[in-house]
Amino acid sequence: MMFISVRRLAAISALTFLALTPADGAGAQTSGKLVVFAAASLATALNAIQPIFVKEKGQATVISYGSSGVLAKQIEQGAPADVFISADTKWVDYLQKKNLLAPHTRRNLLGNDLVLVEPADGKTKLDIKPGFDLAKLTGDGKIAVCTVASCPAGIYAKEAFTKLGVWSAVEPKLAQANNVRDALALVARGEAKYGVVYGTDAKAEPKVRVVAIFPADSHSPIVYPVVVVASSKNANAAVFEAFLTSQAATKILTDQGFEFLLKKGE
Secondary structure, eight states: OOOOOHHHHHHHHHHSOOOOOOOSSOOOSSSSOEEEEEEGGGHHHHHHHHHHHHHHHOOOEEEEEEOHHHHHHHHHTTOOOSEEEOSSSHHHHHHHHTTOBOTTOOEEEEEOOEEEEEETTOOOOOOOOTTOOHHHHHTTSOEEEEOTTTOHHHHHHHHHHHHTTOHHHHGGGEEEESSHHHHHHHHHTTSSSEEEEEHHHHHHOTTEEEEEEOOGGGSOOOEEEEEEBTTOOOTHHHHHHHHTTSHHHHHHHHHHTOEEOSOTTO
16 A cells, blocks of 8 residues: 655645535536635635525536636636635736636635634734834744745735835744645744734634734735636636625625725625
8 A cells, every 4th residue: 555645645735626516506507617716815705605505596616716826827727717816916916917807707706804713712912013022022933824926915924024124023023824724824824923824814713813914015915816617618617707796695794804996796
């Protein structure tokens, strides 16, 4: 029997498409499943929206979550996605330049906050401002972020640390995870002293508390675009995109802490 190390397994998983299982109510009236690729930070909200969409529209739907950069690369490599929801505009721009997105379907849907979190029993009091000494507070611990080179939350974090003049001090203390929910989990398990995630992630995880919110002008605006993938043959891709501004979906997303940038009917 061949055994694969955890590290090797993680590497293999990052290079292969996720196994997708049909949503509840898979007796769809249309043929084929609707496949949505979505930023990991949307998992809590979309997992609540998905069954409502399936029930109302009769379309079997599966959602694959991950870092926006990884998902974009998978779409580029031919992954059978119908809809893509990114946590930044960069990766949608990347696919658009390669003509991999359906024309006139791109919408800037949601906004979010960038926050510093710690385990729920933490007591840190901190103002995030130029020169703030997060490195000293971290001590021998780690600051969890998602990959700063490609994962949107990591990119925003690096921008903020750089703008605030502390990047060189905090960089050696970073624990970089594959996506923002993995970074969140490191803090929730106490494996990192602090973490930089979205406000919505912090709200979804009771084992962390928000220490402070990063100033909005310390990083690029956090924007979640939604778009139909050019290769999609499923007519319900546009229906799903529109459903995200329905009354039911809007309530779930706003309750989770997302800011709506796109109004119903736009």
